[in-house]
Amino acid sequence: MAAVAAGDATAGPADCTEMEERLKAENMTADVEASLPAGQEAFAIKCRDVCRSYGKLKVLSNLNLTVPQGYIYGLLGPSGCGKTTLLKCIVGTLKISGGHITVLGKPPAFPGHDVPGKKVGYMPQDLALYNEFTISDTLSFFGRIHGLTSKETQARMDFLIDFLDLPQKTSLVRNLSGGQKRRVSLGAALLQNPELLILDEPTVGVDPVLRAKIWQHLVEIVKTGKVSVIITTHYIEEARQANVVGLMRNGHLLAEGPPDEVMKMHSATTLEHAFLQLCENLDQVSSKRDSTSQEALEKSQSFESGRDESRPILAIGPGAAEEVPKYSADWKVRAKHVMPKWRNIAALMIKTLVRMKRMPGSLCFQFLLPVIQVSLICLCVGGDPKGIQVAVVNNETSSSSYSQSLLSFLDNSSVEQVPLSHSEAFDGIYNGEYWGIIGFGKNFTSYLTKRSVYPL
Known part of the structure; x- marks a missing residue:
């Protein structure tokens, strides 16, 4: 026993420092969770053990993320770490391979739940706009999809064109610059005043003055507590304006908490320095764990109150598995969810007519192509034999x-x-x-x- 005690005493200051960092991380987790409102309705988004794979490539691996209601959540990470994939899973356009996601109280695409739909404003990283539309046509189309009246759409359109410093609403999308197109996409996400805003790098290529204006608007709309925002950005220091930040790398969430607390925990003056230190610490722990025998790992796990060493040291979130709630919907709600909405059909018909009007060449091609195909079949295949x-x-x-x-x-x-x-x-x-x-x-x-x- 004396020998064991002596061995533990001579373990070195490095292990003690590592233990202190872990205890600080756990204390910060407790402080963040204690500051959040209690109850299911306190969270706009909850992701628990979320996994997503593309074939053999695992993009998201047991990811845990919590977006409080009425907060701005800044999701930071390098390109290819899984941010866009995570946002698509939250919106409901991608299905997760494992785990559980709750958005505004229910899973995405649940019958009767407008996610995706009116409750969520989603701005994707790639521009998803119709080049044949004008700015007015684009916002009117999304207004019909979300069930807004003409007056509501026009009022929001006038505000967004002025707020986002867009050109005249009669300008065609194909004639806009890349930054202007991104602002039109942002305007489409803000149009219906959604309860949840999901913005994938909205400030890329935007003027610094307008970027500050966008952040100021986001801060103002979350003050009521009814709107939540999750935003990804390459500008790490820009995310200091968020209430909570999540640092993501290789499909894992390294840390989650208020920006000042994350920097304070790592004695960093900037978020970028804190992120760098997190990555370096994780790499050191991973290499050390790989070089250590299985017996030493078991002793370390036993000494640290049974903590799972396979999880990142600075991962934030509840350690114990949460019980997944069961959701049910009435058969009428399910039937209504399956049936298409007339307003969506009308919006799509108007969209098609506008595109045909702006593209007469495409219209002629659509009519002439079947005639050419039938003629070729009759000439080459369908003729009567002779002689x-x-x-x-x-x-x-x-x-x-x-x-x-x-x-x-x-x-x-x-x-x-x-x-x-x-x-x-x-x-x-x-x-x-x-x-x-x-x-x-x-x-x-x-x-x-x-x-x-x-x-x-």
């Missing part, structure tokens, strides 16, 4: 026989009849001169007459 040589062996000599009448009904342009004897006809078939043989016996007419008079 097929067929050997005819007719053993009846009378001109009034039924065989002569039958042969006269054949189309001579398609079938060319060649009268031959029995042996000549078969020799021609063997030599490939004729396609077939039509043969009549001497008693064809008499037997056919008997069959018609005395049927079987």
Whole structure:
């Protein structure tokens, strides 16, 4: 026992420092969770053990994330770490491989839950706009989709055009610059005053003054506590204006908490420095864990109150598994969820008509292409055969026989009849001169007459 105690005492200051960092991380987790309102309604988004894979590539691995109601959540991380994939899973456009996601109290795409829908404003990283539309057409289209009246859409349109410093609403999207297109996409996300805003790098290529204006607007709309925002950005220092930040790397959430607390915990003056320190600490712990034997890992896990060493040291979130709530919907709600909405059909019809009006060449192509396809099929595939040589062996000599009448009904342009004897006809078939043989016996007419008079 003395030897063991001596060994523990000589473990070195590095292990003690590591333990202190872990205790600080756990204390910060408790402080963040204690500051949040209690109850299910206190969270706009809850992700628990979320996994998402593309084939063998695992993009999200047991990710836990919590977005409080009425907060701005800044999701930070390098390109390719899984931010966009996570946002698509939250919106409901991608299905998760494992885990559980709750958005505004229910899972995404749950019957009767407007997620995706009116409750969520989503601005994707890629521009999803129709180049044939004007700014007015774009916002009017999304207004119809979300069920806004013409007056509501027009009022919001006037505000957003002025707020986002957009050109005239009659300007075509295809004539806008990249930054202006991103602002139109942001305007479409803000149009219906959603309860949850999901913005994937909205300030890329935006003027610094306008960027500050956008952040000021986000801060103002969350003050009521009814609107929550999750935003991704490449500008790490920009995220200091968020209430909570999550630092993400390789499909894992390294830390989650108020920006000042994250920097304070790592004695950093900037978020970027704190993020760098997090990554370096995680790499050191991973390499140290790989070089340590399994027995040493078990002792460390036992000493640290059973903490799972496979989880990142600075991961934030509840350690114990949460019970997944069960949700149910009435059959009427499910039926209404399956049936298409008339306003969506009307919006899509108007969208198609506007695009056809702005693209007359495409309209002509849509009408001419089927005509060209049918014409080619008729010319190359569907024509009648011509000049097929067929050997005819007719053993009846009378001109009034039924065989002569039958042969006269054949189309001579398609079938060319060649009268031959029995042996000549078969020799021609063997030599490939004729396609077939039509043969009549001497008693064809008499037997056919008997069959018609005395049927079987």
